[in-house]
Amino acid sequence: MLIFQLIARGLAPLTLVASVAAFLYPPAFLVFKDYFLWFFAATMFAIGVVMEPEELVDTVKRPMRIGLGVLTQYTVMPLFGFAAAMVVMAAGLPKALALGFIIVGCAPGAMASNVIVYLAGGAVAYSVALTTVATFLSPLLTPALVEFFGSVLLPIPFWGIMKTILWVVLVPLIAGLGLRRVLGSSLTAAKQIAPAVAAVAIIIICAYAVAANQSRIASLGPLVFVLVVVLNALGYVAGGLLARLYRFDRQHRLTLAIEIGMQNAGLGVALALKHFESQTALPGALFAVWCILTAAGASAYFRRQHAVGAP
Numbered sequence: 001m002l003i004f005q006l007i008a009r010g011l012a013p014l015t016l017v018a019s020v021a022a023f024l025y026p027p028a029f030l031v032f033k034d035y036f037l038w039f040f041a042a043t044m045f046a047i048g049v050v051m052e053p054e055e056l057v058d059t060v061k062r063p064m065r066i067g068l069g070v071l072t073q074y075t076v077m078p079l080f081g082f083a084a085a086m087v088v089m090a091a092g093l094p095k096a097l098a099l100g101f102i103i104v105g106c107a108p109g110a111m112a113s114n115v116i117v118y119l120a121g122g123a124v125a126y127s128v129a130l131t132t133v134a135t136f137l138s139p140l141l142t143p144a145l146v147e148f149f150g151s152v153l154l155p156i157p158f159w160g161i162m163k164t165i166l167w168v169v170l171v172p173l174i175a176g177l178g179l180r181r182v183l184g185s186s187l188t189a190a191k192q193i194a195p196a197v198a199a200v201a202i203i204i205i206c207a208y209a210v211a212a213n214q215s216r217i218a219s220l221g222p223l224v225f226v227l228v229v230v231l232n233a234l235g236y237v238a239g240g241l242l243a244r245l246y247r248f249d250r251q252h253r254l255t256l257a258i259e260i261g262m263q264n265a266g267l268g269v270a271l272a273l274k275h276f277e278s279q280t281a282l283p284g285a286l287f288a289v290w291c292i293l294t295a296a297g298a299s300a301y302f303r304r305q306h307a308v309g310a311p
Contacts (some may be wrong), residue, residue: 004196011199012296018207019289023218026211031214037164039173039201040270046194047135048176062129068246069130069256073108074141076238076260077231081105082149084227091223100272100283101227102153104144107167107268107284109134111269113259116295122255130259135173138267139165140245149184164274169267172211202209202288209269209285212278228286232294235261258298262291 007014022029082105085098109131117127143161176194185192214250214264240258242251268284 002194007196007199007229010290011202014199015203015206015289015308018203019210019285022207022211023214026214029207029211030202032208037168037270037274039107039204039268039294041168043198044169045172046136046198047131049179049194050176050191063217065248065252066124066133069126069259070133072135072239072242072256072260073130074106074137074145076150076242077108077235077263078102078145079105079107080231080234080238081197084231085149085153087227088224089153089268093223094279096280097224097282099150099153099276100268102150102270103146103268103280104231104263104284104287106149107138107143108259109138109214109262109264109267109273113216113295116262116298117255117258120254120258120298122258123251124254125260126219129254131206134171134264138264139170142267144270152207160275161271164271165267167274168270205269206285207282209273209278210278212273213282213285216279222285225232226242228283229256232287232291234262235263235300250298258295262295263287 010090034170053286060267081102084101088098088101089095106113112133113127117123142165143158146161147158179190180187236257240253242260243256246256269281269288272278272281272284
């Protein structure tokens with residue numbers, strides 16, 4: 001099982017390596033063109049397998065804290081994503097590219113954030129609860145927000161996006177939860193394998209998006225990359241500041257900062273590739289690589305702080 005642990009824990013460097021490889025030799029990853037939605041469904045199935053029923057119970061017991069967190073997820077980053085899109089438009093870049101930033105901002109609930117919170121010493125149960133609620137709300141809220149913010153740029157297929165999320169998010173998530181009930185003694189092994197499956201799927205999705213946009217990436221100026229970095233940083237900062245305003249303790253402040261800064265960019269890329277031009281997926285692919293790298297680095301920093309007893 002060591003290999004599965006290494007894959008899950010190596011999500012950041014593996015995503016970076018695969019993305020670089022996809023840029024240098026796109027044909028190796030373009031073969032996944034017809035299967036990227038299946039790969040994302042695999043990530044949600046994996047979440048269902050590893051999700052503990054106790055986490056759902058904890059969600060019900062602490063509705064105010066969860067509600068504040070989810071409200072923050074579905075307001076802060078959509079606004080930041082829209083602002084980034086306006087900057088892209090002001091720079092004269094394509095509308096499809098600008099829409100990509102809106103989609104990134106409207107897709108919270110990254111599975112990778114649960115792992116990062118654990119490694120950083122945050123409140124894991126709270127992280128999983130936020131991911132759970134955000135995921136179950138995503139079939140309605142994500143297309144609604146994308147339509148609200150993105151309709152000023154391009155026509156948005158609300159029902160098409162909603163249908164896609166239902167099939168690749170909700171159905172496999174429920175299937176994964178159902179599988180837990182029949183695995184019995186094999187559940188422990190499945191819980192070790194599932195995160196690796198999700199990691200591989202995310203790596204392939206991001207690498208395919210890079211491969212599909214290789215020529216555009218080569219011709220892009222620095223603005224798109226800067227916006228990805230700024231959007232990610234603003235998410236961390238806003239999450240931490242708002243958590244302080246909510247009077248959360250240190251663990252929960254750290255957790256909310258990670259949850260806001262990290263988006264479900266895999267979902268954003270999948271939606272963009274399914275319903276829009278391939279370049280719409282570019283901000284999501286770049287964001288996925290960058291946010292995983294920054295979150296992994298931050299988790300190492302906070303873990304060291306925790307080890308030496310820093311406040």
